[in-house]
Structures are given as C-alpha cells and as structure tokens.
Amino acid sequence: MLVALLLAGCGIRPPAEMSDWERENIDRRPVEDNVALPPYPRAANLVEFTVSDPGGFRFFIDAATLAVGKDAIVRYVLVARSAEGAQNVSYEGLRCASADHRVYALGRPDGTWAPARGDWRPLRAAGQRQVALYREYFCPQKQPIRDAAEGVRALRAGGHPSYKAFAGERGI
Numbered sequence: 567m568l569v570a571l572l573l574a575g576c577g578i579r580p581p582a583e584m585s586d587w588e589r590e591n592i593d594r595r596p597v598e599d600n601v602a603l604p605p606y607p608r609a610a611n612l613v614e615f616t617v618s619d620p621g622g623f624r625f626f627i628d629a630a631t632l633a634v635g636k637d638a639i640v641r642y643v644l645v646a647r648s649a650e651g652a653q654n655v656s657y658e659g660l661r662c663a664s665a666d667h668r669v670y671a672l673g674r675p676d677g678t679w680a681p682a683r684g685d686w687r688p689l690r691a692a693g694q695r696q697v698a699l700y701r702e703y704f705c706p707q708k709q710p711i712r713d714a715a716e717g718v719r720a721l722r723a724g725g726h727p728s729y730k731a732f733a734g735e736r737g738i
Contacts (some may be wrong), residue, residue, distance in 0.1 A: 598635075603681075605630070611630040615627060615724075617694050634710050634712065641658070641660075642658060642717075646695065662704070667686070703725065
C-alpha cells in the first residue's frame with residue numbers, strides 16, 4: 567500500500583512556474599502549417615547544389631518538393647549521394663527568421679517515408695549542407711525566398727543573387 571501511494575505521488579507534478587515574459591509571449595510563437603509528406607523524389611527533378619566541404623557526397627534538392635509555406639518556412643526534399651552510390655533522403659524545413667532547421671521525415675530504401683521524431687533545432691546544430699542551403703540559396707539576408715521558382719533559380723545559378731552580392735562585397 568505504501569509503495570502504491572509513493573508511486574502515485576511521483577506521477578503528479580505541479581506545472582512549472584512561468585516568468586512574466588513567458589506568459590506575455592506564449593501566444594507569439596510562430597504557428598507552423600500542417601505538413602503533408604511530399605511524393606518520394608524522382609531523379610528527373612533533382613537539382614544539384616554545392617557545399618564547401620561535401621565530405622565525399624553530392625547534394626541535390628528535389629525541385630518538385632521545394633515550397634515556401636504561409637508560415638514562411640522553406641521545405642524541401644534533400645538527397646545526399648555518396649561516391650559509392652549510397653543515398654540518404656530527407657524531408658526538411660528551414661525557418662529563416664530564427665535560423666532553425668527541422669527534419670520532418672527520412673526516406674526508406676523502398677521509396678516510403680519514416681516520420682522523424684525531432685523538432686526545430688538551431689541551425690548551428692545542423693550539417694554543412696543545411697547551413698549552405700540557408701545562407702546561399704533559400705534564406706538570403708535571413709529572409710525566405712518568395713517561392714519555389716526563386717529557390718530553383720538560386721540552386722541552378724550556384725547561389726541566390728542576394729547572397730552572391732553580399733558575399734562579393736564582404737569578400738566572404
């Protein structure tokens with residue numbers, strides 16, 4: 567009986583206290599659109615992009631899946647291909663204003679998706695490929711591209727014109 571009471575007491579915790587700032591800003595968090603998984607990528611839709619340190623991989627975006635939501639999140643399917651032909655596929659998003667990254671799903675070898683368990687993380691915790699997509703292609707000057715066509719043009723041109731102009735001025 568004593569054990570049952572102890573176990574019952576451990577499962578119930580009072581809610582954590584919120585600061586004044588948290589109470590005032592709890593409803594100001596960005597609201598994310600409902601996300602439906604896209605069709606699995608097709609080779610004909612892949613557009614290659616460059617990464618400064620590719621680590622033996624080639625990287626592609628499936629142009630058919632590139633989209634900018636009403637929530638200002640840039641979503642895309644990323645394909646990473648090794649020199650040996652092994653392939654990793656993921657459906658990801660970039661939140662430009664806060665420099666956050668998220669993986670929504672991982673591709674399986676049979677062409678289906680496995681939902682990812684992660685949430686939004688700071689871009690500094692992501693890989694070099696996500697940083698390149700953020701800085702050079704999809705979030706120039708921390709602003710999302712207007713639409714998929716702008717993103718595809720940036721991929722094909724080797725970088726967004728705003729990034730190239732800024733990088734050229736600063737010698738980056």
